[in-house]
Amino acid sequence: MSNPSRVRMTGPLTPYAQGFAAELARQGYRPNAAANQLQLMAHLSRWLATQGIDAETLTRPILGNFLSTRRAQGYRLWRSSKALRSFLGYWCDLGFTLAESEIERDPAEDLLVCYRSYLLNIRGLADATARGN
Structure with missing residues (x-):
């Protein structure tokens, strides 16, 4: 729609x-x-x-x-x-x-936040790349 x-x-x-x-x-x-x-x-x-x-x-x-x-x-x-x-x-x-x-968060949302942090801080990816992953 x-x-x-x-x-x-x-x-x-x-x-x-x-x-x-x-x-x-x-x-x-x-x-x-x-x-x-x-x-x-x-x-x-x-x-x-x-x-x-x-x-x-x-x-x-x-x-x-x-x-x-x-x-x-x-x-x-x-x-x-x-x-x-x-x-x-x-x-x-x-x-x-x-x-x-x-508001209660979805456990998957918590996992994605942690993964994004890993991509940014450990892997050193750019924000746009981390968002895409």
Whole structure:
């Protein structure tokens, strides 16, 4: 799906979807990337609805639970805290704050961080090369 306007939203984040789409466009997101971000937001919104959680009470631990659930359901994309950065930036710009505790990280994400550090510090590769590996 490459058209952000075709993403259907239900749940407590629905009132914020149009503003998030506009913010993604303002930041220069291509239509396909914006649609992907909106699909992730839609999944979060549906999940919040099933958990009985209001959008205004969103916290980092709740987001961590969402990401854990997403990984457990077998999603292969957008399942780490990095995937939520755009949404969280928009959410904070609206004036909402999140608790300070960290979002639960995927063990694979920790492994990639260590591997990247190895490539940069031990192997002496350039940042772009390490990112590609």
